Amino acid sequence: MQYKNGKEVLPPNLLKEMQKYIQGELIYIPKKKSQRAGWGEVNGSREIIAQRNEEIFKMSREGTSLEELEQMYNLSIDSIRKIIYKTRNICGET
Numbered sequence: 001m002q003y004k005n006g007k008e009v010l011p012p013n014l015l016k017e018m019q020k021y022i023q024g025e026l027i028y029i030p031k032k033k034s035q036r037a038g039w040g041e042v043n044g045s046r047e048i049i050a051q052r053n054e055e056i057f058k059m060s061r062e063g064t065s066l067e068e069l070e071q072m073y074n075l076s077i078d079s080i081r082k083i084i085y086k087t088r089n090i091c092g093e094t
Contacts (some may be wrong), residue, residue: 056080057087 003026006015018027028052040046056069064072069080 053083056083060084
């Protein structure tokens with residue numbers, strides 16, 4: 001995030017209006033919702049976790065126990081169960 005001087009980027013009438021509420025302090029102006037990236041979209045975390053979850057699901061279908069998956073992925077058995085359940089629903093399996 002980069003600091004910008006309000007004098008340089010805002011029209012004078014808007015700057016005067018803003019000065020009624022805040023003066024000499026920093027203010028953050030968020031992006032519009034339509035321009036915001038979702039969690040993990042920028043750094044690839046979302047894709048990495050999706051791939052991990054698919055691996056967990058596949059391994060469980062191939063007979064790997066919950067305890068083995070827990071050790072392999074450093075997740076709780078409850079988390080493993082949730083991943084398997086969610087992935088099963090996404091894939092349309094019962």
